[in-house]
Amino acid sequence: xxxxxxxxxxxxxxxxxxxxxxxxxxxxxxxxxxxxxxxxxxxxxxxxxxxxxxxxxxxxxxxxxxxxxxxxxxxxxxxxxxxxxxxxxxxxxxxxxxxxxxxxxxxxxxxxxxxxxxxxxxxxxxxxxxxxxxxxxxxxx
Amino acid sequence: xxxxxxxxxxxxxxxxxxxxxxxxxxxxxxxxxxxxxxxxxxxxxxxxxxxxxxxxxxxxxxxxxxxxxxxxxxxxxxxxxxxxxxxxxxxxxxxxxxxxxxxxxxxxxxxxxxxxxxxxxxxxxxxxxxxxxxxxxxxxx
Amino acid sequence: xxxxxxxxxxxxxxxxxxxxxxxxxxxxxxxxxxxxxxxxxxxxxxxxxxxxxxxxxxxxxxxxxxxxxxxxxxxxxxxxxxxxxxxxxxxxxxxxxxxxxxxxxxxxxxxxxxxxxxxxxxxxxxxxxxxxxxxxxxxxx
Amino acid sequence: xxxxxxxxxxxxxxxxxxxxxxxxxxxxxxxxxxxxxxxxxxxxxxxxxxxxxxxxxxxxxxxxxxxxxxxxxxxxxxxxxxxxxxxxxxxxxxxxxxxxxxxxxxxxxxxxxxxxxxxxxxxxxxxxxxxxxxxxxxxxx
Numbered sequence: 196x197x198x199x200x201x202x203x204x205x206x207x208x209x210x211x212x213x214x215x216x217x218x219x220x221x222x223x224x225x226x227x228x229x230x231x232x233x234x235x236x237x238x239x240x241x242x243x244x245x246x247x248x249x250x251x252x253x254x255x256x257x258x259x260x261x262x263x264x265x266x267x268x269x270x271x272x273x274x275x276x277x278x279x280x281x282x283x284x285x286x287x288x289x290x291x292x293x294x295x296x297x298x299x300x301x302x303x304x305x306x307x308x309x310x311x312x313x314x315x316x317x318x319x320x321x322x323x324x325x326x327x328x329x330x331x332x333x334x335x336x
Numbered sequence: 337x338x339x340x341x342x343x344x345x346x347x348x349x350x351x352x353x354x355x356x357x358x359x360x361x362x363x364x365x366x367x368x369x370x371x372x373x374x375x376x377x378x379x380x381x382x383x384x385x386x387x388x389x390x391x392x393x394x395x396x397x398x399x400x401x402x403x404x405x406x407x408x409x410x411x412x413x414x415x416x417x418x419x420x421x422x423x424x425x426x427x428x429x430x431x432x433x434x435x436x437x438x439x440x441x442x443x444x445x446x447x448x449x450x451x452x453x454x455x456x457x458x459x460x461x462x463x464x465x466x467x468x469x470x471x472x473x474x475x476x477x
Numbered sequence: 478x479x480x481x482x483x484x485x486x487x488x489x490x491x492x493x494x495x496x497x498x499x500x501x502x503x504x505x506x507x508x509x510x511x512x513x514x515x516x517x518x519x520x521x522x523x524x525x526x527x528x529x530x531x532x533x534x535x536x537x538x539x540x541x542x543x544x545x546x547x548x549x550x551x552x553x554x555x556x557x558x559x560x561x562x563x564x565x566x567x568x569x570x571x572x573x574x575x576x577x578x579x580x581x582x583x584x585x586x587x588x589x590x591x592x593x594x595x596x597x598x599x600x601x602x603x604x605x606x607x608x609x610x611x612x613x614x615x616x617x618x
Numbered sequence: 619x620x621x622x623x624x625x626x627x628x629x630x631x632x633x634x635x636x637x638x639x640x641x642x643x644x645x646x647x648x649x650x651x652x653x654x655x656x657x658x659x660x661x662x663x664x665x666x667x668x669x670x671x672x673x674x675x676x677x678x679x680x681x682x683x684x685x686x687x688x689x690x691x692x693x694x695x696x697x698x699x700x701x702x703x704x705x706x707x708x709x710x711x712x713x714x715x716x717x718x719x720x721x722x723x724x725x726x727x728x729x730x731x732x733x734x735x736x737x738x739x740x741x742x743x744x745x746x747x748x749x750x751x752x753x754x755x756x757x758x759x
Contacts, residue, residue, distance in 0.1 A: 246686050247655075247657055248657070251709070251710045251711070270705075271704055274704060274705055275700060289708045289712050292709065294703050294705055294706050295702035295703070317703050318702060
């Protein structure tokens with residue numbers, strides 16, 4: 196029998212709060228998704244003005260980071276012609292995202308969920324995702 | 337040019353708060369989705385213990401109620417063999433839901449979004465959706 | 478070698494004009510799609526106030542009526558438990574519609590395209606589809 | 619509550635008329651799609667001779683430009699190996715287009731919809747999309 200650690204809804208809200216704060220700071224309304232370690236959605240918020248396409252993209256980034264236990268920008272780095280992982284972005288029916296902005300949430304060395312953002316540049320999405328994780332981990336100390 | 341009214345993120349949070357309260361009261365952890373008037377997700381929460389299938393079902397119910405401006409239980413009533421609407425549940429790539437639990441949110445006679453719940457019986461889902469709307473409309477007075 | 482007769486864009490506009498006129502008459506803003514004999518879209522209009530779900534549903538009804546050369550309400554009649562065609566509405570990736578409102582357009586005994594409507598009751602959708610065809614055929618005399 | 623501006627059907631017809639005129643001028647029959655600000659189709663025309671694949675491509679370009687509030691050729695510029703946005707073209711179930719020819723329609727600084735063309739070279743598609751917007755904005759003055 197396995198025992199799985201998984202983000203709670205309260206944890207997900209904390210992650211979103213930290214990411215939103217950063218998004219407001221840089222002035223980019225974001226779509227923010229938090230999934231569990233299996234990639235299934237726990238919580239989602241589209242800030243007023245977030246992009247409609249980002250509703251799905253944010254979820255797919257969090258899905259990828261949680262279910263594959265890997266940041267989407269790491270898939271991005273591997274997704275180059277000639278590399279054996281090239282084309283990975285069309286896997287899982289196209290849900291596997293190789294666009295920066297999805298990060299696994301790691302507690303005690305274990306991936307317990309993930310956060311994905313979309314609406315800014317990939318770098319802005321990554322920065323806000325990281326801000327969400329920093330805020331969440333800071334609260335746990 | 338048309339002018340459209342749409343739920344804000346704050347409105348969506350209020351709808352979820354009201355529905356969650358009812359779900360806690362009846363002891364059934366729910367997945368709760370709120371979409372805009374075009375069916376695109378604004379906010380989502382899976383209460384701890386909510387079903388994984390319900391992550392999609394709640395979203396599809398809210399999508400249907402918002403984008404079709406009709407409660408999913410009304411589609412349910414029409415979706416019987418021999419009725420001209422039979423089979424409606426497989427439309428829009430299967431996203432159109434004819435299972436009770438999705439309600440349009442109506443303000444000043446206009447559909448401005450929708451709420452969809454899943455994890456209980458359809459009647460429980462409908463009761464919690466209605467509780468969310470009652471709470472939201474009560475706050476607006 | 479085969480020779481195929483197919484609606485032109487002008488023909489499609491005429492079909493939409495006739496259907497729109499009827500939709501205005503009954504006071505139901507509709508989504509109206511016209512496809513060719515292969516089920517591929519030629520023209521589409523969403524009247525102001527037409528439902529967002531109907532954007533796809535109208536297209537799928539016209540697709541079905543054109544590519545299957547059969548009215549969607551005829552599939553509806555066959556799509557009953559126990560009938561060998563039961564479940565037909567999930568075919569072609571769910572695009573085959575068994576909801577009334579899609580009609581083939583027949584010229585000289587040949588299906589040259591189709592019209593599909595959505596946003597009203599199936600009967601209203603069917604009436605407007607028929608009005609579009611009547612208007613189109615009347616213009617050809 | 620948010621207030622959203624959206625193209626009407628009349629606006630969509632004007633955009634298509636302007637784009638068609640340019641397409642006739644350069645002698646390339648096009649598929650032309652106009653969506654609202656959420657990416658949902660308002661109007662579509664396939665000029666006689668337009669490509670069948672372009673029925674979907676034109677719609678996806680307009681969907682992208684409207685729902686992401688960004689020209690598809692801007693996604694094209696970002697969609698190169700090594701860039702953090704590489705692979706963006708398979709997002710949203712593959713509907714996000716990074717092929718030139720989709721432009722947002724901006725009125726008073728707000729994206730109110732989009733136009734997408736397909737059947738020519740991407741540059742021809744872009745030129746006709748721009749012609750549609752120029753014609754539409756000219757009429758508004």
